[in-house]
Amino acid sequence: METLAPFVLLAPLAGFLVNALFGRLLPRRAVAWIGAGSVGIGFIFSLNLLLQLLTGAQPLDQTYFTWWQSGDFSVPFNLYVDRLSTLMILVITGVGFLIHVYSIGYMREDPGYSRFFAYMNLFVFSMLLLVLSGNLLWLIIGWAAVGLSSYLLIGFWFERPTAVLAARKAFVMNTIGDVGMVFAAFLIFLNLRVLDFQGLFSRVHQLPKGGGVITAICLLLLVGAVAKSAQLPLHTWLPDAMEGPTPVSALIHAATMVTAGVYLVARMHMLYDWAPAAAATVAVIGGVTALFAATIGTSQVDIKRILAYSTMSQIGYMFLAVGIGAYAAGMFHFMTHAFFKALLFMAAGNVIHAFHDDQDIRHMGNLRAGLPITFWTFLIGTLSISGFPLFAGFFSKDEIIRAALSAPGTEFWLGVIALITAGLTAYYMFRLFFIAFGWEWLSHDDRHLHEALPVQTVPIVILAVGAVVGGYVPVASFLSPVFGHAVEVGTGAFIGLAALSVLVALIGFLAAYLLHARRPDLAVVWRTRLGPIHALVEHKYYVDELYDRVFVRPGLALARFLNDVVEPRVIDGAVNGVANFFLLEAREFRLIQTGRVSSYALWTLGGAIGVVVVVAAFLGYLPVRLGG
Amino acid sequence: MPVPAYTFLLLSGVLFTMGAVGFLVRRNPLVVFMCIELMLNAVNLAFVAISRYLNSLDGVIFAFLVITVAAAEVVVGIAIIVQVYRAGRPMDVDDLDLMKE
Numbered sequence: 001m002e003t004l005a006p007f008v009l010l011a012p013l014a015g016f017l018v019n020a021l022f023g024r025l026l027p028r029r030a031v032a033w034i035g036a037g038s039v040g041i042g043f044i045f046s047l048n049l050l051l052q053l054l055t056g057a058q059p060l061d062q063t064y065f066t067w068w069q070s071g072d073f074s075v076p077f078n079l080y081v082d083r084l085s086t087l088m089i090l091v092i093t094g095v096g097f098l099i100h101v102y103s104i105g106y107m108r109e110d111p112g113y114s115r116f117f118a119y120m121n122l123f124v125f126s127m128l129l130l131v132l133s134g135n136l137l138w139l140i141i142g143w144a145a146v147g148l149s150s151y152l153l154i155g156f157w158f159e160r161p162t163a164v165l166a167a168r169k170a171f172v173m174n175t176i177g178d179v180g181m182v183f184a185a186f187l188i189f190l191n192l193r194v195l196d197f198q199g200l201f202s203r204v205h206q207l208p209k210g211g212g213v214i215t216a217i218c219l220l221l222l223v224g225a226v227a228k229s230a231q232l233p234l235h236t237w238l239p240d241a242m243e244g245p246t247p248v249s250a251l252i253h254a255a256t257m258v259t260a261g262v263y264l265v266a267r268m269h270m271l272y273d274w275a276p277a278a279a280a281t282v283a284v285i286g287g288v289t290a291l292f293a294a295t296i297g298t299s300q301v302d303i304k305r306i307l308a309y310s311t312m313s314q315i316g317y318m319f320l321a322v323g324i325g326a327y328a329a330g331m332f333h334f335m336t337h338a339f340f341k342a343l344l345f346m347a348a349g350n351v352i353h354a355f356h357d358d359q360d361i362r363h364m365g366n367l368r369a370g371l372p373i374t375f376w377t378f379l380i381g382t383l384s385i386s387g388f389p390l391f392a393g394f395f396s397k398d399e400i401i402r403a404a405l406s407a408p409g410t411e412f413w414l415g416v417i418a419l420i421t422a423g424l425t426a427y428y429m430f431r432l433f434f435i436a437f438g439w440e441w442l443s444h445d446d447r448h449l450h451e452a453l454p455v456q457t458v459p460i461v462i463l464a465v466g467a468v469v470g471g472y473v474p475v476a477s478f479l480s481p482v483f484g485h486a487v488e489v490g491t492g493a494f495i496g497l498a499a500l501s502v503l504v505a506l507i508g509f510l511a512a513y514l515l516h517a518r519r520p521d522l523a524v525v526w527r528t529r530l531g532p533i534h535a536l537v538e539h540k541y542y543v544d545e546l547y548d549r550v551f552v553r554p555g556l557a558l559a560r561f562l563n564d565v566v567e568p569r570v571i572d573g574a575v576n577g578v579a580n581f582f583l584l585e586a587r588e589f590r591l592i593q594t595g596r597v598s599s600y601a602l603w604t605l606g607g608a609i610g611v612v613v614v615v616a617a618f619l620g621y622l623p624v625r626l627g628g
Numbered sequence: 629m630p631v632p633a634y635t636f637l638l639l640s641g642v643l644f645t646m647g648a649v650g651f652l653v654r655r656n657p658l659v660v661f662m663c664i665e666l667m668l669n670a671v672n673l674a675f676v677a678i679s680r681y682l683n684s685l686d687g688v689i690f691a692f693l694v695i696t697v698a699a700a701e702v703v704v705g706i707a708i709i710v711q712v713y714r715a716g717r718p719m720d721v722d723d724l725d726l727m728k729e
Contacts, residue, residue, distance in 0.1 A: 597660070597721040598652050605648060 003060050004045045005079040008089055009128050011041040016121035023114025035117030036100035039124050043093035049086050059083070059481075061134050061198055073193075080134030080197055084482045087331060087475070088131040088263055091338045095255045096124050098459035102346050103247040105456035106353070110245075116156060120251065123149035127256050131263060135196035136185050139264075143181060143224065146260060147174035150252050154244040166240035173237040177227025184220035187213065201270045209274050218271055218278030222285070225261030229315050231289045236544050238312055242304040246349030249304060254311050254341035259334045262318040266327045269483060279323050280410070286319025287404075287414040292541070294424035298431065299538040302359045303348050306432050310385065311341055313421060317400050320418060324411050326403035327483040332475040333400055336392035339466035340384040346460050347378040350452040351436065361436035368437065370450070373457045375437055377464040382433050384467040386426035387505045389498075395471030397422060402497045419504050426508025434516040636677035643670035655720050657709050661702065668698045 015038025023031050053059075059082030067075045100120060107116050126149050130142030151174075155167030189195055191213050192203045207214045225231075230238035230253075241253050252258070265272060265282055272279040293312035300306045314337050321330030352359055354371055368375045384391040387398065401422065404415030451457065515523040527534050536542070592603075616622050647666030654660055672691045679687025713719065 595724075597724070601648075601651050605652075 003062055003079070003081055004048055005060075005062070005081050005132055006064065008042045008045045008049070008093065009079075009125060009132060011038045011045070012121045012125040012128065014038060016118050016125055019114050019118035019121060023118055026114065028108075028113055031114045031117055032104040035121055036097060036104060038121055039093055039097045039100050042124070042128065043090070043097050046086065046089045046093050049081055050090060053081075053083055053086055061196075063134075067137075075137050075195065076135065077138060078134035078196060079132045081132065082482055083479050084263075084266060084331065085131050087335065087479065089128055091335055092124060092127050092131065092256050095338045095342050095463070096127075096251055098462055099247050099251040099255070099342060099346065102250070102349070102456050102459045103245075105453040106247055106346075106349055107245060108453075112156065116153075116245065119149055119152045119156065120247070123153065123252060123257070127260070130260060134198070136188065136200070137195050139267075140178070140181050140185060143228065143260065144178050146228070146257050147171060147178065150174070150241070150257055153248040153252060154241045156244055156248065160243065162240075163243040166237070166243040170237040170241050173234050174227050176234060177224040180220045180223025180227070184217050184224070187217045187220065191217075197267070204270055204274055207274065210276055214271060214275040215278050218268070218275040219281065221264060221268060221271070222278060222282055225264045225282075225319075226285060227261075228264075229258050229261030229319065230312050231261065231285050231316060231319055232292060233543075235289065235293070235312055236540075236547060239305050239308045239540070242302070242308050246304065246345060246352060249308070250342045250345035250349070253308065254345050255338040258311060258315055259318065259338070262315065262322055262330055262334055265319070265322040266331055266483075269322070269325075269327050272322075273325065279325065281323070283320050283323025283404075283411065283414055286316045286321070286323055287417045288316070289313070290316030290320060290421045291417050291424070292316075294421045294428065295537050296540050297428040298424060299534060301361055303351065303361050303364075303432065303436055304345070304359055306361070306428060307341070307344055307348060310344075310425065310429065311337075313425065314341065314385070317397060317418060317421070320404060320414055321400040324404055324407055324414070326400060328476040328479045329396065329399040329403050331479060332473075333396035335473065335475060336384070336396040336467070336470045339463050339470045340381045340393055343377060343460055343463035343467055344381040344385070346456070346463070347374045347381065350374040350456060350460075351378075353452060354450060361432060364436040371452070373451060373461065377457075377460045378437065379433065380464045381467055382429045386429050386509065387422055387501055389502055390468075390471070392467050392470035394498075394502075396475075398498055398501055399476070401501055402494070405497060406493065419501060422501055423504040423508040426505040427512045430509050430512035431516045434512060633677055633681045637674055640670045640674040640677070643667075643673065655722055657705075657712075657719055657721050657724075660721055661705055661709075665698060665702070668694055 015034050018034050019026075019031055026034075059080070061078055061080045063076040063078040065077050067077050069075075100117070103116065103120065107113055110116060123146065126142050126145030128142075130139055130146055133139040133142055147170075151167045151171040154170050155164050157163045185195065188200060191207060192200060194200050194203055204214070223234075227234040238253060238258065242249055244253075272282065290313045293309045293316060297306050297309035297313065300309065314333070318330040318333050318337070321327070321333060350371060351364060351367060351374060354367075354374075355364055358364075380391070384393040387394045397418075401415055401418045404411050404418055407415070515526065539545070594600075613622070644667050647663045647670060650663035650666070651660055654663065672694050675687040675691040675694070677687075679685065679691075709719075712724065717724070
């Protein structure tokens with residue numbers, strides 16, 4: 001296999017460097033071409049890799065240089081191109097390219113135009129490095145760089161205090177995950193003496209299966225995955241991250257970065273197969289997050305926050321899939337999700353622009369007449385994510401539910417949770433659709449809404465095609481060299497389960513239709529009837545408040561204590577105490593310095609005689625014996 | 629007739645003692661300097677004598693070092709004395725106590 005993987009990486013890196021260094025000097029058109037074009041070039045190279053793999057090329061692990069060496073241990077810079085990483089880079093560069101093109105229109109009036117494209121390219125580069133890296137160290141570097149560029153992009157509008165706070169929150173949460181990853185790397189190196197994937201996969205079986213070491217490694221990796229993918233309990237940063245520009249939400253917080261955790265578990269699937277307890281933890285976290293986030297999604301009113309919770313919920317599905325060993329199903333859902341979630345976010349961006357940056361869905365309406373393209377593509381995205389038959393989301397989600405339901409024990413119950421979540425997904429997505437896009441014109445209708453520019457709508461239309469036909473891509477068989485063949489399910493069970501999930505989605509749809517399109521008065525009734533439960537869900541189960549009480553406030557109190565008590569008393573006290581001690585002592589000794597030359601001479605003479613006497617005593621010329 | 633080695637050491641000791649006592653009791657800076665030179669050269673004499681006695685050049689090399697240091701020291705010292713003289717201060721080492729605490 002002739003690898004062009006370095007060029008996939010270098011294109012966005014070059015775009016980042018040019019836009020970061022010279023972006024202010026270049027005309028906007030050039031900035032846009034460089035920003036979007038570099039990702040497009042990366043996509044073309046990725047397509048070439050795909051073609052090579054499809055025409056029978058073997059996965060390739062190529063070392064380009066040695067980063068550093070210490071004794072017989074060296075860290076190479078090697079890229080690992082197999083079907084899994086190729087699928088990832090195709091989605092990253094493909095969907096990423098469309099989002100970059102969309103950003104040309106979306107950000108056209110922003111003063112930080114070149115800065116935006118520089119950050120976006122930096123993000124794409126980091127994400128590709130994460131995915132293509134052939135050893136754990138470079139994966140962690142990409143991992144951290146992704147966190148950094150995410151921080152920069154969430155806080156892109158740095159004049160907004162909320163954006164800065166959100167960026168900081170995301171960074172702190174991600175750093176918790178980074179620490180987990182680093183400790184996992186330590187443990188792997190201590191026990192197996194390797195950091196590159198090939199060596200790791202060939203030596204992992206030296207560890208006892210299901211033993212403490214491998215379980216600890218997998219759980220620490222999971223900490224990183226959970227933080228990056230916004231799963232429970234490190235999920236609180238994702239809804240706040242919606243403070244960033246909408247293309248950022250589409251690229252980072254829907255299509256690519258948050259799925260890095262799924263990729264990590266899939267990449268390390270040999271480790272997780274060797275640690276069933278850790279894999280089960282992944283599945284449980286995924287299942288619980290899917291349900292948890294979906295319930296929150298039913299009560300929010302900010303269009304981007306609903307989509308953010310929906311993202312958390314969908315990634316929960318992927319975690320569930322990779323946790324129960326249905327890796328191909330998880331990656332399949334990753335791909336379709338990238339299509340329809342990027343589509344939903346970018347369409348939402350058009351809507352937000354049309355309503356002058358108002359994100360409250362209750363203020364929206366009349367979109368079918370005003371923004372027809374956005375309206376229809378959003379509808380396609382909604383159908384796809386809700387799992388309506390023949391749309392992409394239907395196939396990928398079904399595969400996960402089927403894998404979970406056909407498994408024994410707890411995994412069956414996770415499958416039930418996934419089914420319930422599918423119903424909730426259909427409910428909250430159609431609730432959003434009916435309220436925001438206005439089945440009827442709800443209140444104020446005389447607004448003249450303008451459809452977005454073609455540069456914004458064309459990428460959405462392309463993604464809409466993906467959200468429809470993406471389900472027919474044979475991802476599972478494409479990935480079978482990596483993960484092995486999935487367990488076959490009989491046709492009868494297949495149709496039965498598909499019918500079941502469609503039924504659940506229909507129930508969700510009908511509930512949304514009834515409550516939010518047909519009889520909005522009923523929604524009000526139900527909200528008051530559900531009183532405390534609704535409040536609980538609306539406040540996101542008070543997790544933020546809980547973290548505030550448990551971590552933030554005690555942390556602040558501790559910092560205040562250290563600043564007010566420990567710093568002045570203990571630390572300053574010790575430093576000043578030493579100084580004062582010497583000051584006092586020096587006052588005594590200063591009296592020796594009389595300024596009289598003859599007294600100095602006497603001291604010198606006395607000292608010299610003293611030295612002579614001591615030396616003589618040591619050498620044995622005096623009756624006293626000192627030492628040897 | 630060869631002179632015994634201890635006579636050189638005796639002479640060196642006498643010269644050093646003269647220098648030391650003179651350094652302690654005299655107050656004219658120039659005389660103090662001469663006393664220092666006396667002490668240094670007493671040491672030189674001892675070095676050279678013992679060097680000869682041991683048939684080694686080490687002591688001679690040390691003597692050269694001492695001569696060099698003495699020359700440098702005299703340059704600095706005389707320069708200080710000239711400056712003090714120009715400033716119109718009394719030429720008395722016991723009155724030159726600016727370095728006192």
